[in-house]
């Protein structure tokens with residue numbers, strides 16, 4: 001009996017300890033929205049966005065564990081993903097590159113991947129963030145990067161997808177790229193807004 005009780009106590013302590021050291025990864029909210037990439041028979045890249053509407057960026061005020069702590073204090077979103085629209089292969093010696101053409105000041109980009117694999121993402125800066133190159137080679141699999149904004153407001157980024165040298169990213173002649181603009185709106189976190197609405201009547205009642 002004593003052994004069972006002490007074992008239970010140990011389990012509770014262990015559970016509390018693991019809660020205290022719980023890993024905090026960024027939240028993946030909202031449905032995936034893919035930028036579909038295709039290379040047609042005329043050697044032209046064709047892009048189209050599944051749902052052309054701005055996506056919401058949110059700041060949940062959480063302290064993420066490393067390396068995801070680059071998102072701390074920022075509004076973020078990872079719903080946009082680069083995805084192949086059917087099967088195609090770049091030419092020998094070539095790769096599919098994505099270049100940030102233009103972006104609203106303040107917008108930052110961090111390396112992601114498959115959304116459920118967020119504990120394994122590198123969160124390394126890319127697309128010009130922290131002085132990184134403005135080009136990134138897409139590996140051909142679904143990739144959801146993390147996009148952040150410093151303050152509330154509307155943000156846009158225009159990307160060009162092109163066929164380039166597999167090692168340098170220099171555009172290959174004979175291929176035509178395509179451009180796409182993604183949009184976000186940094187908004188207040190919904191639960192904070194909901195708490196305000198629920199909390200207000202309680203405060204008013206208590207003052208009577």
Ligand SMILES: [Cu+2]
Nearest residue numbers: 032034081142
């Ligand atoms: Cu996806």
